[in-house]
Amino acid sequence: MMMKLSTRIKRKPLQATACVSAAAVLLAACGGGAPAANSGGAAAGGSGKPLEIQMTVRLFDQVPDMNNAYWKEYQKRTNTKLNVEWIPDGDYTTKLNLILASGNIPEVLVANNLKSPALVNAIKNGAFWDLTPLLGDFSKYPNLKNNSAPGAWETSRILGKIYGIPQNVAQVSNGPKIRKDWLTKLGLPMPKTVDEFRDALKKIVAADLSGGGKHDTLGIIAKTDLLSTSTGGFSSAFGADKPTYNEEGGLIYNKLTPQFTDTVNYFRQLYADGSLAQEFSVMKSTQAQELFQTGKAAAYLNESMRWDYPFTQSVKKVQPDAEVETIMLQGPGGYTISRGTGVVDIMLISKKVPEEKVKQILDYMEKTTTKEYYDLTVYGVEGIHYNKVDGKIQLTEQRDKDLGSSAPWQVLALYYDKYMKTVSWAAPQEYNDAKINYLDSIGYFEKGTLDPFSVINSDTFLNVWPKVQQEWQSMGVKAIVGQISMDEYKAYVDKLNSNPDFKKAYKEFADSYKEFFGK
Structure with missing residues (x-):
């Protein structure tokens, strides 16, 4: 059985034009079809022995078989051997905190909350490489610079520095x-x-x-x-x-x-x-x-x-x-x-990794942040996961079996496309065209507002908010279901806002906002 996949989507110019496609996670295909031919077997870190990388990443479906046709081809093209610990998303925060507390940190660790006190404290304690000087002006890493979400390297900073490689995602894609x-x-x-x-x-x-x-x-x-x-x-x-x-x-x-x-x-x-x-x-x-x-x-x-x-x-x-x-x-x-910021997670490198290998890992990320590898993570391997019929891609059932829903996206930074989560691979081309044209016509991508607290910082807030977060959430639920009045909920919020620690945090937020966004 084969599934027809549309291959052309009309669009306006992007900050970084990309192929809107990802069969397993229900994205749309575009831009001329098949993945580019293998550009060579050179590894990220050289043409010899494969670069082994130990990773802990999030998982949103079944654990993939790293010996199947897709993963064999991916590691062959990148000349890598990926030793991946896949943690279900629902358990990831708990697992991440345990890893950080133990100090037994893998070479590459995905972090899903840049504001996590546990993560910030680990960084302060020197658990991860400061990548700022290694990346420098990005002259050695043009793909990471130009093919990431707009502002990704600024919004993903922690304590003002680059500690993680941003994993890119569409900045807006939601609504009721x-x-x-x-x-x-x-x-x-x-x-x-x-x-x-x-x-x-x-x-x-x-x-x-x-x-x-x-x-x-x-x-x-x-x-x-x-x-x-x-x-x-x-x-x-x-x-x-x-x-x-x-x-x-x-x-x-x-x-x-x-x-x-x-x-x-x-x-x-x-x-x-x-x-x-x-x-x-x-x-x-x-x-x-x-x-x-x-x-x-x-x-x-x-x-x-x-x-x-x-x-x-x-x-x-x-x-x-x-x-x-x-x-x-x-x-x-x-x-x-x-x-959103266009950054879903960041990939940190343990300080235990030697500097030379850190550079090799950065080379791997640079190599794979391209349209060629984006397409590979979406379509898979020609003749196994897709075929071309009359110039159009048709996916095979093996594609979903080998690639799953989004596993290929978890081990690299990923090429950015603002439409990547607004259209569906399964839909007819006319449906996707109409969707994009409609969104562009109503200014959908321009009308979304950024939560400033996704990028600004307050050390005080990191300490005080976890102490009251569950209580606040409980009070909010009680207000919604009518167990307390809105006046009672407002009084509770006023009490928090008048707390000296919160006021101190708010001053720090104001300073951070001015530093990040200007006046």
């Missing part, structure tokens, strides 16, 4: 998903504002369109916790990402701003309407995805746009008219678009 076919069935227009969205959800839930006849149609469900993550973009719509200062000139942490309190109140209204799933605070990501894919919910948050088409096809199995679409909603302070 809604069942467009259910809107059509009720004669409702596509909502454009957060208020229209709320009204539409109430009507969908009341109409019980899931088809069970048990009045069990859910409104909003989310892949991850609503409060501690991106809130599905709603906090951005309420303006929580916009710098907010206290009377002393300190920059208030965005989750403790009045705008974020307004976001909590909005979810409280949705919950009171019956439009926010009662189990939202404890629902696991796998459970939420399954509920949405089986047609039980009207809206889904915290998942990229690339899933629109695959989700549609999944729901069609039980509801043939299903149509899933990511929407952009306007709120009082912006849009439901959270802009």
Whole structure:
């Protein structure tokens, strides 16, 4: 069996043009088809013995077989031998903290939270190489410089220095998903504002369109916790990402701003309407995805746009008219678009690694941060994972078996493309073209706001926030479900903001913001 893959996507110029494709993670293909021919067997560190690299990385699906056709070819082309410890994403933070505490650090370690106190302390204690002087002006590393996300090397700095190689990802790709076919069935227009969205959800839930006849149609469900993550973009719509200062000139942490309190109140209204799933605070990501894919919910948050088409096809199995679409909603302070830095993780190199080998690892990263290797991680090997028919790529079933969903992306920095998570490999070309044209026409990529706290620093905050984070999250959930009033929640937030340690942290945030962004 073979799967047809579209190979051409219309687009406007990018900061770094790239091929929008990744079959296993449901991205789109583009740009002329097959991966480039092998440019030579030279290793990152030379043409002789393969460079062995010990890595600990995140895993989002099954552990790959490093002896299959894809991984053999990848290591042959790079002249490497990768000894990879694959840690499931759900367990990764715990595992990372254990590694950092033990000091038994692999040669290359992926970090998924640049603000982690454990990571920052390990860096302060000299656990990792400061790569700043080795990279220098990047004259030896043009691919790492030019093929990374815009600003990646600045936003991924820790303590003002480069300790990790950024792993690139699309800067914006999310927004609330809604069942467009259910809107059509009720004669409702596509909502454009957060208020229209709320009204539409109430009507969908009341109409019980899931088809069970048990009045069990859910409104909003989310892949991850609503409060501690991106809130599905709603906090951005309420303006929580916009710098907010206290009377002393300190920059208030965005989750403790009045705008974020307004976001909590909005979810409280949705919950009171019956439009926010009662189990939202404890629902696991796998459970939420399954509920949405089986047609039980009207809206889904915290998942990229690339899933629109695959989700549609999944729901069609039980509801043939299903149509899933990511929407952009306007709120009082912006849009439901959270802009990321374009860096999903960083890859740190243990200080135990000799300097000469550090340079070889950097050479490996430089070699693989190209379109050629991006395509290889997506399509695999011609004749095994794909074939070309009439100039177009057709993927084989072996492609998914060997490459999985995203494992090839975890061992390199990855070539950057801003469209990489907004279109789907499984969709017809016309669908992807229409998606990109629509997003460009509404200024989607320009309207997202960056959370400044993803890049600015405060040593004081790193110490005080972990002590109250769970309590704050619990208070937020209580406010949403009505166990406490909004006045009680506001009083709790005011108490935190008036704490001297928080005020000190806010002054540090203000200084860091000025240093990073200017006035």
